[in-house]
């Protein structure tokens with residue numbers, strides 16, 4: 001019964017159009033990603049053609065789901081199950097906070113293509129998704 005009550009609260013949260021407020025606008029989901037075994041590698045130097053690295057915003061946000069075939073909205077199911085989202089994603093944080101994160105474990109690495117720009121960030125950072 002308590003669990004059902006929690007679910008109804010989550011659905012109410014969605015209906016009240018507050019869902020998108022969970023996004024931190026970090027832009028990480030718009031970067032190129034590669035899954036290798038249990039690792040996911042984010043390339044900090046490559047991103048979607050519609051991503052603006054200056055503002056970290058999408059240039060076609062309102063039309064993104066129809067204009068860009070690879071773009072996927074982060075709905076409640078992706079917040080719960082999508083392992084490509086980083087642990088710092090606001091939706092993932094929401095799912096974790098509500099004990100609704102069930103994505104498989106992935107070790108996260110952030111890499112840059114150019115090694116001389118910022119050597120510190122070339123050292124892959126690791127984090128646990130779940």
Ligand code: SF4
Pocket residue numbers: 029030048049050051052057058059060061064068070071072
């Ligand atoms: S189209 Fe989608 S993936 Fe590309 S920048 Fe916009 S929100 Fe990100």
Ligand code: SF4
Pocket residue numbers: 022023024025026027028029030074085086088089090091
């Ligand atoms: S990774 Fe999550 S918090 Fe960051 S821009 Fe994408 S949806 Fe928003």
